[in-house]
Structure formats: C-alpha cells, structure tokens
Amino acid sequence: MMITKRLLDSIAGCRPLRAAAAAAFASTCLAAGAHADGAHQKMTLGAYTDAAEGQTVLARRYRDVIEVLGSHGLRFKQDELAASTNLCVAYIMTHRWSEAHAACDEAVEFAKLEMMEPPGFATDTHGERVAIAYSNRAVLEWLEDRSASAADDLARAHALAPSAEFVAQNLSTLHASLTAAGPRSPPRGGAAHG
Numbered sequence: 001m002m003i004t005k006r007l008l009d010s011i012a013g014c015r016p017l018r019a020a021a022a023a024a025f026a027s028t029c030l031a032a033g034a035h036a037d038g039a040h041q042k043m044t045l046g047a048y049t050d051a052a053e054g055q056t057v058l059a060r061r062y063r064d065v066i067e068v069l070g071s072h073g074l075r076f077k078q079d080e081l082a083a084s085t086n087l088c089v090a091y092i093m094t095h096r097w098s099e100a101h102a103a104c105d106e107a108v109e110f111a112k113l114e115m116m117e118p119p120g121f122a123t124d125t126h127g128e129r130v131a132i133a134y135s136n137r138a139v140l141e142w143l144e145d146r147s148a149s150a151a152d153d154l155a156r157a158h159a160l161a162p163s164a165e166f167v168a169q170n171l172s173t174l175h176a177s178l179t180a181a182g183p184r185s186p187p188r189g190g191a192a193h194g
Contacts, residue, residue, distance in 0.1 A: 043143075044139070044166040045089045046085065046166055047085065052079050053075070054082065062094045070087065081110040081111055084104075085132060087107075088100060089136065092104075092136070092143070097140070108134060130156075131156075134157040135167055138170060154167065
C-alpha cells in the first residue's frame with residue numbers, strides 16, 4: 001500500500017488532557033502533509049509518559065521503545081495498555097505500518113478491557129484512555145489514506161471523550177483534509193453511484 005501523506009518526524013509537546021491525567025498522558029503533535037494542497041496539518045498522537053518507556057517516546061528514541069516493548073516482555077506486561085499505546089506511537093513514527101496496526105489494535109483492546117474493570121479499580125479518565133487508543137489508530141489510518149476508518153475511530157474517541165483536545169484536533173485535521181481533497185471521482189469505466 002502506498003502512503004500518500006508524508007510523515008514528518010516532528011514531535012512537540014502539547015497541552016495535556018486534564019490536570020488529573022497530566023501525570024500519565026502527554027499529547028504529542030505529529031505533522032503530516034496533506035496530499036491535496038501541500039499544506040501541513042497536524043494530527044495528535046497520545047503517549048503515556050509515566051510508564052512503559054514513555055520518557056523514551058518523548059525523547060524521540062522510537063527504536064529503543066520498539067526494542068524494549070516489541071518483544072512483549074516484562075516491561076510490556078507491567079502496564080499493557082501504556083506499553084501497547086507507546087509501541088503504537090513508536091511504530092507510526094518509524095513508518096513500520098504493519099507493526100503499527102498490530103500495536104494500535106492491541107492498545108484499543110487493552111483499553112476496552114480496562115473499561116470493564118470494577119469501579120473500585122477504574123480511574124476517572126477511563127473513557128479518555130480508550131479515546132487515546134482509538135485516536136492513535138485513527139492517525140495511522142489517516143496517514144494511509146483510509147479516511148473512512150479514521151473517521152469511524154475518531155467518532156468512537158469523540159463519544160468517549162467529547163471534550164478532549166487531542167480528539168478535537170484530529171477531527172479538525174481529518175475534516176480539513178477531506179475538504180481539501182474534494183469529492184472523489186468515480187472509478188474509471190464506472191458510473192457514479194448515488
């Protein structure tokens with residue numbers, strides 16, 4: 001599959017989700033060029049900074065993150081949700097698309113499992129943690145020009161965390177890129193379906 005959006009290895013700190021979640025989560029901005037007009041638009045990836053090689057992600061040492069977490073060893077098992085999320089980010093940033101899909105899918109599954117924990121073990125940011133996983137996977141899908149899948153995942157993220165800035169940013173960028181791309185033309189030799 002050909003990637004038509006260009007991923008720039010440009011990470012900058014953004015404001016965290018909420019004060020309560022600030023210790024566990026950091027948004028990182030990722031710039032990707034929109035293919036329609038050449039303008040750069042920003043998508044946001046989420047990484048957990050207090051667990052599972054989070055500081056290594058912030059230091060942009062993605063290969064180190066992959067080396068430590070990719071084997072799903074002890075470090076991974078200590079916090080599977082944070083590890084799979086950070087691994088998803090590392091694979092996206094190193095353009096390892098198939099591994100990114102596996103890690104991002106795994107992060108969604110771990111986040112959904114965490115939502116089923118009894119209330120005594122759950123945190124207030126439960127929905128936001130699942131939204132992070134969906135939003136990260138949406139970024140990957142967007143980079144691969146799979147806008148419909150990205151829109152589905154961002155809709156799920158928005159339903160879980162409607163006031164999350166990272167979701168709003170990603171929705172805005174997705175809508176802007178769809179608007180810039182304009183309507184799709186019908187396949188050659190075929191008629192438009194209404």
